[in-house]
Amino acid sequence: MSGRPQKRTYIGIDQDKFGGMTPTGAIVKDAWIFGLLQETEDTCAGWDAGRMQILYDKTSELWAQYHYRVEALPEDIRARHERIHREAMARARALGWAPDSMIEEDES
Template sequence: MSGRPQKRTYVGIDQDEYGGMTPTGAIVKDAWIFGLLPETETCAGWDAGRMQMLYDKTSELWAQYHYRADALPEDIRARHERIHREAMARARELGWSPDAMVGEDES
């Protein structure tokens, strides 16, 4: 054992809780939506600094559309709808319930 803390890395959206229904999973999905990453990129092994840079890039792009999906250009909006529809279907298969997440932060 080296005594040095292990660098934490992301498990990848495909291994993330309920298929990526987490804040970090949302960053990956947003990167796919805006075409910053191919949809085959899970971000497995990425460290916090790299994820922060991706978050910053996606936030800049969302800001251009006032953080509203209905303001996205048609091609990006269609990709957004498809990615989220597929993500929610996968999450439900894994036992995710959107209603169960509503009160989680209130405990």
């Protein structure tokens, strides 16, 4: 054993909790939406944090062009966004995901 910690990598959106309803899964879905990755091929399995950060930066630059608003996206990208998110939510619900479970209760 070398004693060095193993480098953590992403398990892939297809293996991610509730089908990618995580911050990292959101990066992958955004990359699909903007055509940076192929939906049918690129799950980002095995990607390290540095590579995911680069992808996040690219998707953020693209979102900034549209002021981070879905309504401002061109029709083809908006339609892809709606389809990808609709399919992702359906998969997540089938796996037991409940949107309300992601919201922390205010304890005050």
